[in-house]
Amino acid sequence: MKIPKILQPLVEDGVIDTVLGQLQSGKEANIYLVRSGGATRCAKAYKEAKHRGFHKLAEYQEGRKVRGSRDARAMARRGRHGREVEETQWKNAEVEALYRLADAGVRVPVPYGVFDRVLLMELVLDAEGNTAPQLHEVELDLETARAWFAFMIRQIQRMLCAGLIHGDLSEYNVLVDAHGPVIIDLPQAVNAAGNN
Template sequence: MKIPKRIEPLVEEGLVDEVICQLMSGKEAMVYVVRCGEAIRCAKVYKEANARSFRQSVDYTEGRRVKNSRRARAMEKGTRYGRKAQEDAWRSVEVDSLCRLAAAGVRVPQPYNFFEGVLLMELVTGVNGAAAPRLNDLALTAEEARAHHLTLVREVVRMLCAGIVHGDLSEYNVLAGSDGLVIIDLPQAIDAAANNNARSMLVRDMDNLAAYFGRFAPELPATDYGREIWSLYQSGKLHPDIALTGRIEHSKKPVDIAGVMRVVNIVLKKEAAWQRHKLEMRG
């Protein structure tokens, strides 16, 4: 097929020899199957900001560190240079996350190169040797759904132990590879320790998976792995081999309503006194 304009620099640099076909078009990128010497790989071409349906919400970018102070200031001001720097940072998050997660033992596509906004990575194949299907393309038995759900719960634990929350995990971001499930699409991944939204996003990821697999195994939506995993992480007890129950212990201690009302009354009295003081000053 004709070489897409964004891949031309990789051909010129000798990183890509041939573009075989387009594999998919997602909300954030176009993915192509390419030949690199003897190897068949993927080239993920990130869309420009105005062409993406997935936006750089502050919920995702909060806590991301920029080492270059000039770049950080430009990004804060929203200058042309700053917007370009923000785009570059957004794209590089996936590369960094893939490397960190692979080192932590999480099954993700192997990254090979990142050049001119294009990520060259492993082409994950299915049992028939073709590109692996996504989870949402499969019809599962209840037993298969339970097994896949447990596998992904363990992978999410490994991810969090590496300090990363996927942030958009669902049946659409997991491939059924020949050697098992593979988690993909990580440009929105967040730093668990630096982002105040990490807990809610982890819980949402786990609820998404439970809802999907619950179509085949009806008991799974009643589990609460997200809150259990976060509770263990927050207390410093989380590790890759920890035994999970899918339940979270809720405090049975009764709420001290009288105590709460005392605090509320104190605040109201202080506010009333302050308002009287302001009126006296004006008089």
């Protein structure tokens, strides 16, 4: 596979050994299967703001803190600097949420670092070692469905205890690995106390 332009610097710096293929293309990012440090991992390459088709951005940014009043004013004016601050904030939201939720015991992919617009993280696999399916793709018997529902409620409680709300938690943002549900796709994570 030809190395995508956004991943080329990571290959040149030795962060990624090789790009194996593209797993998914979404409205916010493209997901690639990569080899890194002898392991197969996932590289989430965020699209630039002008290429993202995300219509609820303002709702998810509500209550996010900005370091300086200059940055807050720039974001409100929507000028070049404001868009840059907004873009940095968007990329960092998922990384910060992943680390925070992992520390709180929430089942999320293990993050290995963020490099410019690329998040390197654990590749979630099913019991057979294949890429894990989304929850909506899995048929459940009644007993498993009830157990996983109770598990997800506990995960949501842990997220709240960590001060976060997913913002877009659905059967499309939950993968099923060999041990059950894993919550993914956290750029929309918001502060539980600061967002309506």
